[in-house]
Every structure is written in C-alpha cells, then in structure tokens.
Amino acid sequence: xxxxxxxxxxxxxxxxxxxxxxxxxxxxxxxxxxxxxxxxxxxxxxxxxxxxxxxxxxxxxxxxxxxxxxxxxxxxxxxxxxxxxxxxxxxxxxxxxxxxxxxxxxxxxxxxxxxxxxxxxxxxxxxxxxxxxxxxxxxxxxxxxxxxxxxxxxxxxxxxxxxxxxxxxxxxxxxxxxxxxxxxxxxxxxxxxxxxxxxxxxxxxxxxxxxxxxxxxxxxxxxxx
Amino acid sequence: xxxxxxxxxxxxxxxxxxxxxxxxxxxxxxxxxxxxxxxxxxxxxxxxxxxxxxxxxxxxxxxxxxxxxxxxxxxxxxxxxxxxxxxxxxxxxxxxxxxxxxxxxxxxxxxxxxxxxxxxxxxxxxxxxxxxxxxxxxxxxxxxxxxxxxxxxxxxxxxxxxxxxxxxxxxxxxxxxxxxxxxxxxxxxxxxxxxxxxxxxxxxxxxxxxxxxxxxxx
Numbered sequence: 438x439x440x441x442x443x444x445x446x447x448x449x450x451x452x453x454x455x456x457x458x459x460x461x462x463x464x465x466x467x468x469x470x471x472x473x474x475x476x477x478x479x480x481x482x483x484x485x486x487x488x489x490x491x492x493x494x495x496x497x498x499x500x501x502x503x504x505x506x507x508x509x510x511x512x513x514x515x516x517x518x519x520x521x522x523x524x525x526x527x528x529x530x531x532x533x534x535x536x537x538x539x540x541x542x543x544x545x546x547x548x549x550x551x552x553x554x555x556x557x558x559x560x561x562x563x564x565x566x567x568x569x570x571x572x573x574x575x576x577x578x579x580x581x582x583x584x585x586x587x588x589x590x591x592x593x594x595x596x597x598x599x600x601x602x603x604x605x606x607x608x609x610x611x612x613x614x615x616x617x618x619x620x621x622x623x624x625x626x627x628x629x630x631x632x633x634x635x636x637x638x639x640x641x642x643x644x645x646x647x648x649x650x651x652x653x654x655x656x657x658x659x660x661x662x
Numbered sequence: 663x664x665x666x667x668x669x670x671x672x673x674x675x676x677x678x679x680x681x682x683x684x685x686x687x688x689x690x691x692x693x694x695x696x697x698x699x700x701x702x703x704x705x706x707x708x709x710x711x712x713x714x715x716x717x718x719x720x721x722x723x724x725x726x727x728x729x730x731x732x733x734x735x736x737x738x739x740x741x742x743x744x745x746x747x748x749x750x751x752x753x754x755x756x757x758x759x760x761x762x763x764x765x766x767x768x769x770x771x772x773x774x775x776x777x778x779x780x781x782x783x784x785x786x787x788x789x790x791x792x793x794x795x796x797x798x799x800x801x802x803x804x805x806x807x808x809x810x811x812x813x814x815x816x817x818x819x820x821x822x823x824x825x826x827x828x829x830x831x832x833x834x835x836x837x838x839x840x841x842x843x844x845x846x847x848x849x850x851x852x853x854x855x856x857x858x859x860x861x862x863x864x865x866x867x868x869x870x871x872x873x874x875x876x877x878x879x880x
Contacts, residue, residue: 500873500876552827552830553827555826555827556827556828559823559824559826559827562820562823562824563810563814563820563823563824566814566815566816566820567813567814567815568815572813575876575877575879576810576813576814576877578876579806579810579873579876579877580807580810580824582869582873583803583806583807583828583869583870583873584827584828586865586866586869587803587827587828587830587831587862587865587866588827590831590858590861590862590865591830591831591834594858
C-alpha cells in the first residue's frame with residue numbers, strides 16, 4: 438500500500454472522529470444525537486462487504502492459478518472483514534438499544550448480518566481443520582466463493598423484500614432520499630473511504646505477517662533437515 | 663456417463679438397504695418424539711410450531727443423508743471415478759440423486775407428520791412444489807459441502823458447521839412459503855418466495871457445477 442494512501446486513511450479517520458462528533462446534524466425525534474453513529478456503523482458494513490469481495494477476488498485468482506501468496510491475501514482480507522463485521526454488529530446493537538429500544542430485534546438485516554458472520558466463522562473453522570497446506574487453500578477458496586454467493590441474497594436481496602426497521606427497505610426510503618443532508622454527506626463519504634482504507638491497510642500488514650511466518654517455517658525446516 | 667453414474671448410485675443405495683432404512687428410522691424417531699411430546703396436551707401445536715418442527719426434522723435427516731454422499735466413500739473409489747468420468751458428470755449425478763433422496767425424505771416426513779401430528783397444509787400441490795424446490799437447493803449445496811468436508815478432518819462436525827449458513831437462504835424462503843400455505847393464503851402470495859427459491863437453486867447448482875472440479879482434483 439502506498440504511503441500517501443496510509444496518510445489519507447489516518448487523516449480521514451481523524452477527521453471523521455472530530456467532525457463527526459462536532460459538526461451539526463439534523464434534529465430528529467428518537468434518533469437525536471445517535472444519528473452520528475451513521476459515520477461509524479454504516480462504513481463498517483460497506484468496509485466489510487468490500488473486504489469480503491476482495492477476499493473473494495483473491496480466492497478466484499487462487500483457483501485459476503494456485504500460489505501461496507493469493508491464499509494469504511484471501512485469508513487476510515476475510516480476517517479483517519470479519520473484524521469489521523463484529524464492529525458493525527457492535528455499533529449497530531448500541532444504536533438499536535437507543536433508537537429501537539432493544540439490543541437485538543428480529544429485523545431481517547440483523548439476521549442477515551449474523552448469518553454472514555457465521556459463514557465466515559465457518560470459513561475459519563474449515564481452514565483450521567485441514568492440515569495439508571495446499572488442500573486447505575483450495576478447499577477454503579472453494580468455500581469462500583460458495584459462501585459469498587449464498588450471502589448475497591441474504592444481505593442484499595431478502596431484506597429488501599420484507600419490511601425492516603432499517604432505511605431503504607420495506608417501504609422505508611433509502612438513506613439517499615432520506616434526510617442525509619448535505620452536511621452529513623461531508624462526513625459520511627470520507628468516513629466510508631477512511632474506514633475502508635484502514636481495513637485495507639490492516640489486511641496488507643496481515644499478509645506480510647503471514648508471508649514472514651511462512652519464510653520462518655521454511656528456514657526452520659531447512660535448519661533441521 | 664451421467665446416466666450410468668446415477669444408475670450406479672441407485673444400485674448402491676438399494677444394495678446397502680441398512681443405510682436407507684437407518685435414515686428412515688432417524689426421521690421416524692424425530693417425528694415420534696415430537697408426537698409423544700405434543701400428545702401430552704392436545705391442541706397445543708399451532709401452525710408456527712408445526713412448520714418449525716417439520717423443517718427441523720427434514721433439515722437434520724437431509725444433512726445426515728446427503729453427508730454420506732462423499733464422506734463415506736473410500737479413497738480408491740474417487741481415483742477410479744477420476745479415470746472413467748468427468749468431474750461435472752460426478753457432481754451432476756450426485757445432485758440429481760440427492761435431490762430425489764431429499765424429495766423422498768421430505769414427502770415421507772410430510773406423510774408421517776400428517777399421520778402422527780396433524781396436517782395444517784391447505785394446498786397440498788403447492789406444498790409439494792415447495793418441497794421439490796427445497797430438495798434441489800439442499801442437494802446442490804450439501805453435495806458440494808460434503809465433498810469439501812470429506813477432505814478435511816472431523817468431517818461430520820464440519821459438515822454441520824459449513825452447511826448451516828449456506829442453507830439458511832433456502833430455508834428462509836421455504837419457511838415463508840410454508841407459512842403462506844399453512845395460513846391458507848392465495849396461491850399468488852407464495853409465488854414470490856417460490857421464484858426466489860428457484861433463483862437461489864440456480865445459483866447454488868451452477869456454483870457447485872463450476873467449483874466441484876477444483877475440489878476433486880486433489
């Protein structure tokens with residue numbers, strides 16, 4: 438990752454924290470000041486989807502031409518993606534407690550998010566239970582593609598078909614036509630980009646750690662044989 | 663090749679009758695436990711409970727029966743298939759065979775449920791169509807996952823862990839359609855769910871078809 442992108446990421450996230458907490462927001466009943474959670478909750482899901490998609494891209498590339506590097510990338514982006522997923526669930530549950538009155542509601546989007554997290558937890562269980570490295574890479578790549586395709590109808594299509602407390606489904610307007618006013622856009626779009634860049638950065642660090650571990654294992658092997 | 667593979671599955675299944683009867687007994691045991699529990703208090707089973715029990719019974723027996731499609735196979739056998747058939751033929755034959763197996767299981771389950779517990783279904787043809795569509799979805803995803811799990815350690819645990827999240831989409835649609843049918847709503851209200859189910863089936867089958875050769879090669 439280029440150094441200037443890292444600087445952009447840090448600047449954007451710091452800006453989101455300062456501006457997100459200080460700039461004015463529309464006064465709305467029930468939501469009140471919790472509307473500021475939009476800058477933290479929604480970018481998590483955008484970031485998670487983007488990171489999972491990058492992981493999927495690397496899994497497809499792995500199947501076309503298997504190299505260890507691509508498997509590391511697929512696994513690292515999935516790891517960061519699941520962290521974003523947990524953060525999204527956490528921020529969402531806090532927000533739900535204040536806006537809807539309970540930490541967990543039977544909302545279709547919540548169920549979709551929980552199932553998506555289960556899918557990727559299963560992905561890591563699968564990675565953990567195969568010993569042969571090449572076998573592990575291939576099986577997890579296949580499962581990654583299969584699970585991603587099963588996840589899309591869950592989080593993008595099904596919630597839109599049924600009524601939901603979230604904006605953008607079941608007759609609720611999407612948040613573009615909602616009152617995401619121009620001042621909030623000034624913070625929201627940088628937040629989406631900033632959080633995604635931070636996630637990407639963490640993933641690249643993880644990829645480097647995996648590559649170094651691999652090298653250490655090789656050196657160890659060479660020393661002992 | 664495809665036809666002879668399917669025929670082989672049937673011959674094998676009929677030859678090992680203990681496996682089929684084992685799964686049948688498993689399904690019967692689940693339903694009988696439900697019956698015993700709910701017969702203690704008459705009329706305590708409403709439509710929602712019926713649908714939950716029905717889909718739980720079907721889900722567990724289907725996972726158990728389809729799991730063995732690759733997990734039980736000996737190592738040498740897959741090498742033999744590799745030399746005589748293409749991967750696509752193998753997965754398609756498994757999917758078709760497992761679809762029939764799931765369909766038989768669901769229909770038998772339905773009959774047992776109406777015999778022992780009750781039959782709140784108001785539109786039987788539509789319900790059978792739902793059963794057929796879910797059977798296709800179950801068999802497409804479970805066949806692939808069984809192939810994945812067979813290559814890993816502790817495959818039986820892995821089978822349940824890996825299949826649950828993938829099956830949820832199919833199950834959700836099936837449960838919604840069941841609710842409409844049980845409530846006696848118009849047929850047209852369930853068309854949305856059924857077309858969604860069909861679309862999900864297409865995605866799952868196509869993916870299983872594309873991805874299986876990669877698992878098989880090892």
